[in-house]
Amino acid sequence: xxxxxxxxxxxxxxxxxxxxxxxxxxxxxxxxxxxxxxxxxxxxxxxxxxxxxxxxxxxxxxxxxxxxxxxxxxxxxxxxxxxxxxxxxxxxxxxxxxxxxxxxxxxxxxxxxxxxxxxxxxxxxxxxxxxxxxxxxxxxxxxxxxxxxxxxxxx
Amino acid sequence: xxxxxxxxxxxxxxxxxxxxxxxxxxxxxxxxxxxxxxxxxxxxxxxxxxxxxxxxxxxxxxxxxxxxxxxxxxxxxxxxxxxxxxxxxxxxxxxxxxxxxxxxxxxxxxxxxxxxxxxxxxxxxxxxxxxxxxxxxxxxxxxxxxxxxxxxxxxxxxxxxxxxxxxxxxxxxxxxxxx
Numbered sequence: 566x567x568x569x570x571x572x573x574x575x576x577x578x579x580x581x582x583x584x585x586x587x588x589x590x591x592x593x594x595x596x597x598x599x600x601x602x603x604x605x606x607x608x609x610x611x612x613x614x615x616x617x618x619x620x621x622x623x624x625x626x627x628x629x630x631x632x633x634x635x636x637x638x639x640x641x642x643x644x645x646x647x648x649x650x651x652x653x654x655x656x657x658x659x660x661x662x663x664x665x666x667x668x669x670x671x672x673x674x675x676x677x678x679x680x681x682x683x684x685x686x687x688x689x690x691x692x693x694x695x696x697x698x699x700x701x702x703x704x705x706x707x708x709x710x711x712x713x714x715x716x717x718x719x720x
Numbered sequence: 721x722x723x724x725x726x727x728x729x730x731x732x733x734x735x736x737x738x739x740x741x742x743x744x745x746x747x748x749x750x751x752x753x754x755x756x757x758x759x760x761x762x763x764x765x766x767x768x769x770x771x772x773x774x775x776x777x778x779x780x781x782x783x784x785x786x787x788x789x790x791x792x793x794x795x796x797x798x799x800x801x802x803x804x805x806x807x808x809x810x811x812x813x814x815x816x817x818x819x820x821x822x823x824x825x826x827x828x829x830x831x832x833x834x835x836x837x838x839x840x841x842x843x844x845x846x847x848x849x850x851x852x853x854x855x856x857x858x859x860x861x862x863x864x865x866x867x868x869x870x871x872x873x874x875x876x877x878x879x880x881x882x883x884x885x886x887x888x889x890x891x892x893x894x895x896x897x898x899x
Contacts, residue, residue, distance in 0.1 A: 584867040587818045610738075611821075611838040611870075614811075618818045642837055645774050645811045652815045673774035673810060680776070680815075705771045 575600050582615040591622040598627045605634045613638070614646035621650025629658050636662050641671055648677035652684060659685035667693045672703055679706060683713035691717060723896040724756040725888055727848065730763045730799045734773045735810040735837050744835075744844035750876050751845050751863055755884035758896055759848075767795055773810040775834055780814065780823040789825065793832050804851055804892055805832045806844060812836040821868060824850035831892050842869035842877060849879070852887040 573593050578600050581590040590597070597619075604616040613635060620631035632654070636647035648666045651659040663685060666678035679697065682690050691714070698710035731741050741761070749759050769792070778786040785793075792807055799805055812834050813819050821839035824847045826832040833847035846869050856866035863869075863877040887893060 583870045585818065585820055586867075614819045614838065622818075642811050645813070646819050649813050649815065649819060672770035676771055677774055677776075677813070703771055 573597055573600070575603070579604070579612060582612055582619065585615070587615075587619055587622060590619045594623060595625045595627065598623065598625060598631065602627075602631045602634070605631050610638075610640045610643055613640070613643050617643065617646040617650045621653040624654050624658065626658065628654060629661065632662050633665075636665050641674065644669065644671070644674050645677050648674055648681055651678070651681040654685065656685040656687050656690070660687045660690055663690050664693055667697055672706065675701075676706055676709060679709040679713055683709075683716050686713070686717035721754060721756040723753075723758050723898075725893050726758045726760060726896045727752070727852075727893055728760055728762045728803065729848070730765075730803050730805045731761055731808070732765045732767050732795065732797075732805060733808045734767050734769055735808060737808045737835065737837050737839065739839070739841040741806070741808060741844070743841055747841045747876075748845035748848065751842075751879050752884075755879060755881070756896075757884065757887065757893070763797075763799065765797060767807075769795070775807075775809050775812055776814055777812055777817070777820070777823040777825060777834065778814050780817060780820070780825050782825045782828075785825060785827065786814075789834075790827075792834065793827055793830060796830070802829065802831070802892055804848065805830075806847070807832065807834045808837070809834050810837045812839075821870070822847045826851070840869045840872065842872050845869075845877070849883070849887070852890040852893055854883055854886060 601616045601620050605613050617635040620628040632647050632650045635643050651662045663682050666674055669675050682694050694710050694713050701707040772792050776786050776788045812823055822835040822843045824833040831851040835843050849864050854864050857864045860867050863879045
């Protein structure tokens with residue numbers, strides 16, 4: 566997999582993503598962040614979603630750039646991947662991504678973002694989750710928001 | 721090989737898959753029918769369940785279904801006991817496993833699988849293999865490859881005779897009757 570120089574080719578990384586071998590991709594670390602970004606800037610939605618998730622697993626400052634790109638995607642499944650990736654970021658890194666996705670008009674994206682928010686409750690995110698709880702018409706999501714707020718209050 | 725068995729599928733669509741379910745069934749037939757196993761879609765339903773289009777499958781483990789899976793699998797409509805249901809959702813994920821193509825973990829006696837919108841054209845054939853008792857194998861060109869189905873491309877993956885025999889023992893497949 567890794568070449569003698571320690572560099573990993575884009576094709577090697579794509580092969581790991583295609584086989585859902587996320588732990589191996591994560592172990593490649595920050596050296597592949599540029600490649601992940603170039604995949605996320607491409608056209609293959611399935612690969613983009615997987616690359617986004619790996620960027621979250623690596624949890625580096627540059628992960629935020631990659632995941633924010635995905636969070637702005639026109640493909641809903643990719644935005645879901647961005648919300649899922651935020652689950653693995655530190656709260657400060659996850660904040661800008663969650664602030665965007667918690668405001669999504671899409672129920673599924675708000676659901677995954679709420680789940681991520683429960684583990685990344687900065688003050689800004691908490692206020693946004695409170696807004697979701699107050700305004701949400703979907704009872705399942707309202708309940709998720711309530712659970713997230715209670716969990717953060719107990720920490 | 722003459723048909724000996726038949727698989728009846730009940731399809732429930734929450735999100736239209738990139739490869740249509742009809743295409744996935746055609747690809748599945750290419751793998752199963754040489755072994756005398758016919759595949760048919762006997763019911764098709766569209767479900768409006770926005771909170772379940774993105775489904776958290778946890779560990780994708782039979783003994784540990786998530787609240788999302790229980791909620792989704794409650795939508796069986798008139799499917800008879802033992803009927804195989806395929807739910808097409810937008811995404812299938814878990815915080816631990818990541819963004820995955822499909823999952824066949826289900827309630828005992830109610831064989832069900834979820835397949836994500838962006839899954840490959842071979843995902844249906846692979847997941848039904850699980851529902852009929854097949855485990856993962858190491859070969860990368862085999863239908864049940866642990867490395868998934870995305871690398872098959874247009875090549876028909878291999879289903880071995882022993883795997884086909886094992887599927888015939890499943891309570892969820894029925895002997896073929898031409899009448």
